[in-house]
Amino acid sequence: MQRRVKDGEVVTGRDILEPAFAVVFTAAQRVLAIDLYDVQLLSGLALARGTIAEMQTGEGKTFAALLPAYLHALAGDGVHVMTVNAYLAKRDFEQIAPVYRLLGLSVGLIEADIPPDAKRNAYASDITYGPGYEFGFDYLRDQVALISRCKPRLGDSFRARQRGQSLDRSESMQRGQAVAIVDETDSVMLDEATTPLVLAAGGDVPAANAEVYVAALRKSEQFEINRHFVIDEAASTLRLTSCAIEQLSDRQNETPRRGLDRSWTMYVEQALRAERLFRRDVDYVVDDDTLRLVDQYTGRIFTDRSWADGLHQAVQAKEGITITTENKSIARITRQRYLRLYKHLCGMTGTAQGGERELRSVYGLRVAIIPPHKPCQRRMLPMRVYADLAIKEKAIVEELVKIHRTGQPVLVGTAAIDTSQRLARHLDERGVSYQLLNGKQDAEEADIVAEAGQLGTVTIATNMAGRGTDIKLGQGVRELGGLHVVATEPQESTRVDRQLFGRAARQGDPGSCQRFASSDDELFARYAPSLSARIQRLADTHGQCQMELEHDVAALQHRVEGTRAYQRRQLFAHDDWLESVLRDLT
Known part of the structure; x- marks a missing residue:
């Protein structure tokens, strides 16, 4: 089958797809002692053809992903199987890898703390498992490495080709974006799409200008709502009034003279946001003098995320814990733009309905509703x-x-x-x-x-x-x-x-x-x-x-979902505009 695919046959054609599914079915029987359900085969077919399969919870999406992963791996360009977190990636990898190996394919796992060479080996495999965000961060790391590399001298590229070498991808971990199978698609492509992937440095050591954030906190405590600032509860936004801005701009006001990386007004505004909009054990937790963010959709605690523009430090000042240096953004990309880089994109979830329009307009993906194996x-x-x-x-x-x-x-x-x-x-x-x-x-x-x-x-x-x-x-x-x-x-x-x-x-x-x-x-x-x-x-x-x-709550949820979808469209449109500007400049 690999030889026929390399000779030009399409992997989703019946002559390749049917025998590929048959060998996967048999391999799963031998290695895992399971028979794939008809609904899992149907889901695998939907994924193989580039759609989102909505399977009821508990229907075995992990096994359904076996089918399209093997099928598209036949092309030899690499298949990325993305999960929502590192634990699920490792669990699925350990459970499914023996099946792929029986079928003659190599399989790898990417983790955040493994060295670059180990990641390159994982990406060189026919099929690679990992948390979705780690694939995105590795893509950003590759882009940073490519940009920072010295520009080759005239003739270097020609000599490298003559020697069978490459100047372009030698230091890259990934070998391209060919096929992505995204688990929990609605969470990754919709809910988390309001947060771009940002590669940052710093943030691990105490800030030299910590007193600035403390001073901003003390100043904010003197401000009154509706006089000095206004809050939009629905949009979770806060802005200073002209009265507050004039007061903060007054030269007679006590303003820190050193350690300012932005205007004093912005420091005080962030201190107000930290105090008024962000709640402990809801938006964040404090663990052993460390601030950890809590995902608003899932309730998960993140150990490697921080707020930007001094907000993280403002919350640290509010809680009286060590104030760390601000992260400096090195590279960023929206999840929408990153996932659209893949030539073949598909996904699976138990809850795609309600997001069909956005999934279609942004990612070009239709939703296939898979019937349950047994009546609910x-x-x-x-x-x-x-x-x-x-x-x-x-x-x-x-x-x-x-x-x-x-x-x-x-x-x-x-x-x-x-x-x-x-x-x-x-x-x-x-x-x-x-x-x-x-x-x-x-x-x-x-x-x-x-x-x-x-x-x-x-x-x-x-x-x-x-x-x-x-x-x-x-x-x-x-x-x-x-x-x-x-x-x-x-x-x-x-x-x-x-x-x-x-x-x-x-x-x-x-x-x-x-x-x-x-x-x-x-x-x-x-x-x-x-x-x-x-x-x-x-x-x-x-x-x-x-x-x-029940009807009132459902209508309200529908309205809020519409607002969130609009915010995601705005973020994507801004990213699209920024990309076009950069393209014109280069």
């Missing part, structure tokens, strides 16, 4: 709405205690780490044992989530904890109704809600889900204050609102 038996219980947070959390705890007494396992999904911690304290007071996950994505977390379906288990985690981990039901759990999932509040995106609910009732198992909400949930408080007031007005003497609000 998930029961969706009515949403319960309460007047305020305290009443809602009390009701959640009462519900957890009641279910726990029956032995039915419960998975509680929260939007923020501080919510998880509060619920854990309430359960401690009631004497209910539980497992608490803190936003890290590693093997330990996956093991805990995998056990969430055992009899009598209560697991509290941020919404995306354990994404990609299969939850098996313990003995006797099916008779109790399977795993029950509790969402502590509706999310900005319906796709995040659906991912959480997809933890229950997998592969035809029974399961149930229920959402709780209150008037001060962030979705309502930020984007629909009128709905928040309505909930408070309609609450009964027990603090519960008996009104049906």
